[in-house]
Amino acid sequence: MTDFTRRALVKGGTAFGAASALTGPALLDWAKAWAQAAPWKPEKGAKLSMLRWKYFVQAEDDAFVKMIAAFTKATGVNVDISRESYEDVQPKASVAANTGTGPDLFWGLYSLPHLFPQKCMDVTDVADYLGKKYGGWVQSAQQYGKAGNKWICIPICYSGNMLNYRVAASTKAGFSKFPDTTAAFLEYAKAMKAQGTPGGFPLGHASGDGNGWVHWALWSHGGNVVDKSDKVVINSPETVKALEYAKELTAAMIPGVGSWNDASNNKAFLGNEISWTDNGISIYVAAGRDATKKDIAEDMNHSFWPVGPVGKPTELHLMYPVLGMTYTKFPQATKALMAFMLEAENFNPWIESAQGYLTHCLNTYDANPVWTADPKRLPYREAAKRSLTAGGLGSVGEKAATAIADFVVLDMFANYCLGREDTKGAIAVAERQLKRIYR
Numbered sequence: 001m002t003d004f005t006r007r008a009l010v011k012g013g014t015a016f017g018a019a020s021a022l023t024g025p026a027l028l029d030w031a032k033a034w035a036q037a038a039p040w041k042p043e044k045g046a047k048l049s050m051l052r053w054k055y056f057v058q059a060e061d062d063a064f065v066k067m068i069a070a071f072t073k074a075t076g077v078n079v080d081i082s083r084e085s086y087e088d089v090q091p092k093a094s095v096a097a098n099t100g101t102g103p104d105l106f107w108g109l110y111s112l113p114h115l116f117p118q119k120c121m122d123v124t125d126v127a128d129y130l131g132k133k134y135g136g137w138v139q140s141a142q143q144y145g146k147a148g149n150k151w152i153c154i155p156i157c158y159s160g161n162m163l164n165y166r167v168a169a170s171t172k173a174g175f176s177k178f179p180d181t182t183a184a185f186l187e188y189a190k191a192m193k194a195q196g197t198p199g200g201f202p203l204g205h206a207s208g209d210g211n212g213w214v215h216w217a218l219w220s221h222g223g224n225v226v227d228k229s230d231k232v233v234i235n236s237p238e239t240v241k242a243l244e245y246a247k248e249l250t251a252a253m254i255p256g257v258g259s260w261n262d263a264s265n266n267k268a269f270l271g272n273e274i275s276w277t278d279n280g281i282s283i284y285v286a287a288g289r290d291a292t293k294k295d296i297a298e299d300m301n302h303s304f305w306p307v308g309p310v311g312k313p314t315e316l317h318l319m320y321p322v323l324g325m326t327y328t329k330f331p332q333a334t335k336a337l338m339a340f341m342l343e344a345e346n347f348n349p350w351i352e353s354a355q356g357y358l359t360h361c362l363n364t365y366d367a368n369p370v371w372t373a374d375p376k377r378l379p380y381r382e383a384a385k386r387s388l389t390a391g392g393l394g395s396v397g398e399k400a401a402t403a404i405a406d407f408v409v410l411d412m413f414a415n416y417c418l419g420r421e422d423t424k425g426a427i428a429v430a431e432r433q434l435k436r437i438y439r
Contacts, residue, residue, distance in 0.1 A: 030345050031074035035336070039129065042077045042333035049080040052107035053089055053320065056282040056357060063353035067346045077333045086207040086262055090115070090405050096325060104328040105337070109207055110390045111144065111401030113153040113323040120152035121324035121331055126339050127151040134344070135363035138384045143396045144319050153321040154338045157351070157358040159280045160383030161212040161317050163303040166275040166296075169197040178303035182220055182245065185306040189252035192275055199276030200253040200268060202260035203414040205407050208318045209262050213278050214413040215316040218242045219392065220308025225403060225434060226394035232434045234412075240423050243416045250417040258418045270296065280318075281356040281380055302379045304386065317359070317387040359383040399438050408433045
């Protein structure tokens with residue numbers, strides 16, 4: 001039995017890998033020692049409820065449930081977990097913020113806490129504790145986590161949104177590697193369609209995959225929603241170029257992308273209907289565990305997003321922040337759970353179970369072997385460091401959160417790419433919406 005002394009606990013876990021993961025009695029012993037030494041002491045009779053996004057990788061949720069069970073056994077705090085789709089977490093959190101009743105914690109997307117920052121607990125002490133212990137927070141996580149100098153959420157992880165593609169079809173189309181520029185990618189998409197192996201990006205209200213690709217297209221051509229002072233600048237020649245590029249790209253996609261949500265491209269890829277798309281690693285994981293789809297897993301790979309005319313990465317990956325509501329009766333228990341989730345003894349086996357679907361925001365976890373055990377996972381390790389925030393050049397506060405939650409940029413691209421508006425009309429609609437949001 002490992003000696004779980006207070007001194008060993010304060011030093012924190014440094015071992016990585018599934019072989020070193022604590023399980024069973026050892027995990028419970030560690031959790032109990034952690035609870036005794038942690039700065040946050042749950043209130044007597046505390047019980048918590050959390051609403052989180054619905055998992056895409058079963059093993060991730062299994063590991064998450066075990067972690068929560070260990071927290072409950074160690075602290076006596078029961079935690080009720082409910083799960084909703086990406087699109088449903090935000091409106092339910094907003095209702096809870098307005099009514100002052102609902103789950104104690106929400107684990108959602110992007111800038112969710114900034115929709116109602118005054119209703120979020122101050123968790124600066126938790127963020128400082130974790131940052132000091134685990135190598136500091138990546139820059140984008142700090143931007144998402146803070147309102148001014150105060151942390152209003154804990155950035156748990158990202159889900160990398162990378163390019164997924166079939167290798168054999170790409171090679172047949174004349175591409176020995178995935179294109180690394182927007183111009184080359186357009187030629188790739190055309191060549192793939194010409195040989196009967198098209199791809200597709202969502203143009204429906206897909207919170208992750210849809211928002212991901214249209215913001216990349218906008219930023220890669222120099223377009224922006226707002227400038228550094230949050231002045232709306234969407235009406236620009238750069239935005240026109242981005243829209244024109246996207247429309248040409250859409251013409252090389254499979255029909256029907258205008259109605260796709262976040263699950264549609266997964267289904268199409270696994271059904272051999274498309275040969276490239278943007279997604280987390282969940283397609284690869286699903287294919288690998290299905291005996292009838294293993295050929296897809298063996299014949300696919302992942303890539304960073306192509307770089308556009310601006311000459312640097314312009315990626316938008318899915319941030320998953322967890323926030324505690326100010327109305328909770330158990331703030332100490334809430335903080336304890338947040339910290340517990342990101343301790344190495346929990347986070348290392350959890351992130352390994354996610355098989356690359358979740359990417360860390362604390363620098364120490366770069367060393368987790370999940371990223372090198374399978375080279376196809378490696379691009380996802382960099383998601384938090386390569387990602388811009390939902391606010392682009394501007395702030396990541398309530399206004400940016402509203403713009404992305406309302407699909408302003410995504411609808412602008414859909415309106416033009418699907419022929420509902422010309423460039424002038426599509427931009428005008430978005431500009432009106434944005435000026436109301438940023439007034």
